[in-house]
Amino acid sequence: MSNFSKKDLDIFTNKILEDYDNKNPSSIFKDKIKITNEDALIIQSNVARLRVKRGDQIIGYKIGCVSKDTQKKMGFTQPAYGYLWKSELYASGVRLVKKDYTNPAMEAEFGIILNRDIKLELASFDYIIQSIEGIYPLIEIHNLVFHGNEPYGAELLANNAIHAGVVIGPETKLSIEKIETDLKLIYDNEIIDTWNNKVWPVDMLSELNWLVNEQAKNNNYLKKGDLILTGAYGFPVPINDKKLIEVTSSAFGDVKASFY
Template sequence: MIDPSQVAEELFVAEREHKAIDPFTDAHPDFDLEAAYETQRLVVQKKVDAGDPLVGAKLGLTSRAKQEAMSVSDPLYGKVTRSMLAPYGEPVDLSQLIQPRVEPEIAFLLGAELGGGATVTEVLAATEAIFAGMDVLDSRYRDYRFTLPDVVADNCSAGKFLLGPRALSPTDLPDLGLLGCVFRSDGEVVYTAAGAAVMGHPAASVAWLVNRLAERGESIPSGSLVFSGGLTAPIPLRAGHSVTAEFDGLGTVEVYA
């Protein structure tokens, strides 16, 4: 099996130079999920060591349809560093990305640390604020062609993230599973969805992450942001393009380039 440190270095260079590469499992089919998460840890640690601290986490494959497409039964997760948070109201710099795609998400700001065995109720009680969010995905693999270990190693295609301007307590919102979202591209409706598209309830996605990290001896500190997973399929982001997501109660978040 290829060494995770070698994979991490190649992914780090691909991201730095904005150049897509072939998935590692093409040449190394024995590259497995455990090695992939170790690779992800090394990639993220390189960022942290360079002065880009962790601020949270992101989830992927949180919908049943996406899981079935990848032949898995669980989501996956990546980490979010400070430089990944894009300023709201400013265009996304496409020169810093390879092949950006955008999907709407519900983001959680945790006001308390959670341990293993977390439930939806405990996640909501620990949540300081809920935001409308946007995940600007950016795979380092050509044409988004990858296997599960490849995408995990690539920090789950983490690129940039945006938060909408409105923050609300969970108690100020209706049931998050019923919270609606209208996703538009240049003003035209592309998809509609509700929070239940993410594991039946977006807080269930956060609870899954907390519990999975606890199995690895890790936790999510208080003050962390968690992007709970895409409510819809992603769409490409191009120059001169505007993508918006309108959330019930949370307002609109826009990404443009």
């Protein structure tokens, strides 16, 4: 049950958006406010509504915290989600400015783009597979900042699952066959993490039906052309003084970005 009124949550919403614009995310949590995960999702949705109102465009959703270890760390019993924005979508090879982010941290993952609107009543695993246009290797950018008390789940949700952008690689057209791949996160030619024996589509799409159902609770429905980040296998890694960020997949291609 919430300890805060609608007016309180509106105040938090405006402050979180202001902080995000000023590249000073999450300052309200410096006061150690304690909001519920439900409050945090209301704030996330309210911020999204304000961004749309001022002209930004939602282009899909991210699934986060798919790892049970990450869920435990955040105090969750399920994954998290956030919105993706047209203004924060970049093509492979982009040069970005490090000071535009706060403790920029990266994840390696895969994304999909939908070839049709998803009908909730039909959303079986097979139906979802047939609704995919293509698969992409991705770099997900985060502002890795937490000012509140652990677990940080509500703070993460209120800040759009700390999402700050996507760098998208080349498309691989949908394959309904099982494909095994690795996935590597590389900073300045040094391998930071590797995940082996990931099998398409089972490992990549394990939480997509969950996302469909969660969004439906808010009368949001996944649409043709939506980009969906299917979830990283690890926790975001700060880039610190590194500049060249690469994600490689033996089956689905490579993507890179530079931070200066």
